[in-house]
Amino acid sequence: MGADSRVSEATIARLPQYLQSSIDAAKAGESTISSDRLAELVGVNPATLRRDLASLEIAGTRGVGYDTKYLVFEIGGALGLNQEWPVVIVGVGNLGRALGNYSGLEERGFPVRALVDNAPDVVGTTVSGLVVEHLDDIAAILQRESVTVAVLATPPHAAQEVADLLVGAGITSLLNFTAVAVQAAETVEVRRVDLATELQILSFYQQRANSARNGVGVPIERKNEQT
């Protein structure tokens, strides 16, 4: 019953997009959607989509497609979205503050229940309705708020140390917003998201496109204006 652990990582990474597009389709009144259509919305190959859904044991109807509400229910369930996942934001600098003020988290099932820092001039201040607490109290805070998910937004040099602390205090999922990778025990799930990383990747591609346009390292393409 339910998703078995043969769901590939690549598949998992696509599920949130399938979910979002299924929600959109359901809201738009489409009761059913074909793999071709949904794949187009998400930007993947239809065969990939069908295989992904099959790996979650989500079945469609031949000749018809997938039931949108069923998709929302099943994908949401696979992602664990039938429960809330309260989070703590650790590091209330520029970035932590921005994340604390971002209402999108709460709206999508990840309410921010506490803000934590260790700088005396920050602890005790109020940010988006929450009083910033001290990192030293983290274990009690996690207990009190039933939080197992942390968003790490410290300065990079403190990231590993704070991550160790969080794991010791009972965090089992860590979303790392710092510029550096952090290590943690196998039992802790860690993902890293970094704005600058994404932009750097974009600039790589942009630069490559520019070189290609100038013909650097690319076979010269002859204009073939006759037939």
Add this chain to the structure above:
Amino acid sequence: MGADSRVSEATIARLPQYLQSSIDAAKAGESTISSDRLAELVGVNPATLRRDLASLEIAGTRGVGYDTKYLVFEIGGALGLNQEWPVVIVGVGNLGRALGNYSGLEERGFPVRALVDNAPDVVGTTVSGLVVEHLDDIAAILQRESVTVAVLATPPHAAQEVADLLVGAGITSLLNFTAVAVQAAETVEVRRVDLATELQILSFYQQRANSARNGVGVPIERKNEQT
């Protein structure tokens, strides 16, 4: 000369991390670093790292390792970081505001040169030192500020429409922070980053780990307390 286009996508996605750890090592005074050490810092297999660098034609010294400064120079160059990439933030809601206030962008070579929205009550206000301009003027703004990179932070329902507008106005790289995928011409590089997506993936893994702990769908593990 320089990076040829045989650099794989997986490699490209790792470059920013190699860069960051190389910078850290160089700052820490290490003039040279082995693939084993650097790979450990980043959390990849050493062979993967060596292959990645080789694909960029970045050479190490046998018996010694890689020169850290050379790494920083070459990886930075491959990523196009010898130039600044000014960006425009489109959509000054909760998220756009947060991004505008986040100083990490400027620090890492992506200065925010303009904020753009189309809501009358937002246009004309000042956010982190910039006056929010109207989306209708986007083409002129891009020209004026030499911007080719846009950060898309609109409400999801407007994302595709605004993306089309941006591309029409000359944007060639698009970092999509909305919950939905957007389509664009092949000449435009698009990446999507979504906080909730990342958290949903974490909750998938967390849920899977919880089921495993309860023995659902997993072979029962006997405690073997004798030797």
Add this chain to the structure above:
DNA sequence: TTCTGTGAAATAGTTCACAGCG
């Protein structure tokens, strides 16, 4: 007849293991 579900082929990416350079 349309659209799913999936073998089988193709492609991409990772890792081992070791020759050989400095």
Add this chain to the structure above:
DNA sequence: CGCTGTGAACTATTTCACAGAA
């Protein structure tokens, strides 16, 4: 002697193409 660079084996993922269900 240590560490890079890389063939070769392996694993993961995508995509084609089509049988067959509704």
